[in-house]
Amino acid sequence: MGRFSSNGNPFLIERPEGGFTYFRNVPPRLKSVLSGEVKLPWSGARRSIGGRGTIKIALGTRDLQLARKRWLDVHPQVEGHVEAATLRTMQTARPIAVRAVSGLSPSEIEHIANRYYRQILSGDDDEVLRRDQLADRTELVLEEHEGLATDRDAVIAARRIAHTRELDVLRRALQEPERFDFEGSSRIPTLAALRAEGHSDESARAIRQSFEDVLAESEIGEVLADNGVSLPRDHIDRARLSLAIARAGVRAHEDVLRRLDGAPVETPPPLPVLMPPVMDAGPSLRDAHKSWIDQQSPSAKTAEEYGVYVERFISACGDIPIRSITKKHVLAYRDALSLFPRNIPSDLRSASVTAIQEWTAKNNAKLLARSTINDKAIGSISAILAVALKHDHIQTNPCLGTKFLLKEGEVVERLPYSxxxxxxxxxxxxxxxxxxxxxxxxxxxxxxxxxxxxxxxxxxxxxxxxxxxxxxxxxxxxxxxxxxxxxxxxxxxxxxxxxxxxxxxxxxxxxxxxxxxxxxxxxxxxxxxxxxxxxxxxxxxxxxxxxxxxxxxxxxxxxxxxxxxxxxxxxxxxxxxxxxxxxxxxxxxxxxxxxxxxxxxxxxxxxxxxxxxxxxxxxxxxxxx
The missing domain is CATH 1.10.443 (hpI Integrase; Chain A)
Known part of the structure; x- marks a missing residue:
């Protein structure tokens, strides 16, 4: 898991000398492609990220509650950049898709749980054998305690603390498995709290949705995808799997701690995935665009505009089947366009997303309005997928809840003539x-x-x-x-x-x-x-x-x-x-x-x-x- 720090917020670290920092390791495969800026609303400053092995953003406070509020400003932005970088590395891969299943049998749930148990022990083996690549959770603990990766005793101590924290999380999950499936829920402001801050009902719900998009990193969703399947969030078998995974995780981390005490705990042999991902998962986004044109009969201009956004989505996320498109793909697409210029030169309109972003940064061009991204970029993809949903090509529309939450001044308000x-x-x-x-x-x-x-x-x-x-x-x-x-x-x-x-x-x-x-x-x-x-x-x-x-x-x-x-x-x-x-x-x-x-x-x-x-x-x- 490795997403929890000692205060409950992922990547929120209290420095020994006081004060809080957003600290996050960048996977090696993303180091060369991760880029972007993070705006700090409390100061108006901007921080560039990318090109380094870690992301460190000082939150400018020693107060935990204020740090958590500022974390809510920082984490969604960083998450968007990380997802965009992740998807860029996937563009050359063959499209794969998980299979939507109607349910899981007890033996299938047990199989998935056993794979989860084995993965934790195997990951511990890798950390021991390859000391130059410590797990994120271990590096986070080392950072907190200012330990060195070359100090064997410090690394062992950090591993012990990291696995103990994971164990505590999983034990809590045994009591609230639904929270385990939705880890960020405890850090999303309640409607009542947002109303108390002066937000309308509509605004409060939009804020909660925007946080859900970035905080609801579902451990169970990842486990299911790793086994080639998907289940709706409210499915009873998903709840059963949550409980089984929590129990398997408790056993695994307890066994790792026993290893650290010298016990010879063996790693089980590998288990196959439950259902290998399928390579042909139905129509592509281009196919869905053609179907949308046939069904809706739009004007030639509208059809062409939608086609432009389809190609930009493919450039950002890869030419994947529409059944494989997730909310994270849409968020990455959205954030990629947030680095686009308001006016693209004619010779760049067919260029890749990366090329357009590079031109924008080089020329310090005025950025595309987030309201335009909401209405046109996401709106066009959502409309196309809505037709696909109607014809049962997909089960849900992944665009729902992905639009930017616009702040005062970002919405272009049209006024009446006086x-x-x-x-x-x-x-x-x-x-x-x-x-x-x-x-x-x-x-x-x-x-x-x-x-x-x-x-x-x-x-x-x-x-x-x-x-x-x-x-x-x-x-x-x-x-x-x-x-x-x-x-x-x-x-x-x-x-x-x-x-x-x-x-x-x-x-x-x-x-x-x-x-x-x-x-x-x-x-x-x-x-x-x-x-x-x-x-x-x-x-x-x-x-x-x-x-x-x-x-x-x-x-x-x-x-x-x-x-x-x-x-x-x-x-x-x-x-x-x-x-x-x-x-x-x-x-x-x-x-x-x-x-x-x-x-x-x-x-x-x-x-x-x-x-x-x-x-x-x-x-x-x-x-x-």
Missing amino acids: DDDLKALVRSPVLAKGKRYKAGGGEAQKWLPLIAMYTGARLEEIGQLRVIDVLFASKPGDVSFFDMETIDDTPGQETRRKTRSSRRCVPIHKKLIDRGFAGYVEAQRKAGSVRLFPELSPYRGKITHGFSKWWGRYARKSVKDSRKTFHSFRHRVTDQFRNQVRPADGILQAILGHDKTDTTSGYGSGFDLETLNEALQRLDYGPEI
């Missing part, structure tokens, strides 16, 4: 003086912001409208509306929807009619135009790609705050409804195309157009806008 912003925009050259810019897509530069202001619709939803999607009332009492429900795959007039709930019909506000929208639509109809805004130029499957960039430049002249974008119209409509219209529950969701948030709202066929129209027409920004 009254002053809207006044500035409607008085700007395009809307007030009829000026048109080449990159603005013709009349789209006038109507897209106005439609967004009076519907709250997403930019791409508006941009992809066809002339036939705009239906005006033919007689009194009818409702004019945008058809944002129909999906069409016809080349040249494709319509796609972001989510199922985004398929909807949205009434046309009278302010748009007053500004001449009906006349514009009729002119497009007579001209034989398919698209309502034919001068928008599609790019990689997205109609408003160019317009979005143009609007960012144009609107920034009137609205300086970079947190305000075209999507700020949608935020403003949401606020306007809440504060002014105050519609019945669900009406705002229906107009905006948001997911239903409760069971009741999922019943029936939804609100009729008349009800939605009555609410929408009450949307009013005042006479100056």
Whole structure:
């Protein structure tokens, strides 16, 4: 095991002269590939790791409780770098996978426990025969007591202390086997403690999950994998195995201590693994990506973007079958991308992860935002694996719970346009003086912001409208509306929807009619135009790609705050409804195309157009806008 120090936290060492240090040995195979920085939140400093046989980070305190808190800041970062280095060393290996089994028989549990017992005694043999490669647990004790690896008596004393500690842990495990299977649980803050520190329920749960990802190094999970099998955490046979492993470990460490006292305890002969890992474990991530495209029919741009992240995952973790992908792979992939630049040069986009990281460090480039890694890098892999899960290619989605826990300031908050912003925009050259810019897509530069202001619709939803999607009332009492429900795959007039709930019909506000929208639509109809805004130029499957960039430049002249974008119209409509219209529950969701948030709202066929129209027409920004 070798993950416990005397105070219960792995790698947390109290120095003889006082004060605490995070001390960790680096396996020789990782020394040349381990690299990265560890941020120390309490001081703002950063520590580089890698290239040495140990990681030593002073925690700057003599207080154990404060040291444990700082350990929680340091350990997840170091763990991520170590996992990334470990996976880099595996990239050239043939892909293997453990087998998911439905249960373990008593004889199989006994077999695995006997292998565990034998491995501990065999490891002790290696330590005696190869004194230049002491076990991690022995080196940790030597560090604590400032002993030398060349001092035979000091090494024997360190081995005795190390095995005694392991023995104490295993004896506790006999009383709480479930804790043995989840060693980090005692060091994860409780929800109550996090709430007391001012965290919301959502934030507290996210924090606990982030710690689980790095602390829950399951001894039983490793033992199972070493025997070529896997079992769900809540399986009763896994609990039985935990108890058997704890008992085998107690016997083994007691026998090692007897050896140190001179007893001739023999190491049993080797035992085969329970089930050799299989070499062909189903589809690869590339296969899963192709299946996702077939099932979801994404735009060409989205499919290409997801493909880029698939290749980066493979570059970071190896081309392994999706059944072999674990949470640790995803965490390593996540942390590898945290060293990527915000903007990758075009000649490096197909380069390896390591090459891109090296370029980033050499050029001191601004790093990719962690929110982007969460939403795009992990989000794309998670979406692909979600389809694989649906088709029983995998049992769980390993991406769950792997996103960075974002701190205040890391989340790019989109703010709504204020009254002053809207006044500035409607008085700007395009809307007030009829000026048109080449990159603005013709009349789209006038109507897209106005439609967004009076519907709250997403930019791409508006941009992809066809002339036939705009239906005006033919007689009194009818409702004019945008058809944002129909999906069409016809080349040249494709319509796609972001989510199922985004398929909807949205009434046309009278302010748009007053500004001449009906006349514009009729002119497009007579001209034989398919698209309502034919001068928008599609790019990689997205109609408003160019317009979005143009609007960012144009609107920034009137609205300086970079947190305000075209999507700020949608935020403003949401606020306007809440504060002014105050519609019945669900009406705002229906107009905006948001997911239903409760069971009741999922019943029936939804609100009729008349009800939605009555609410929408009450949307009013005042006479100056």
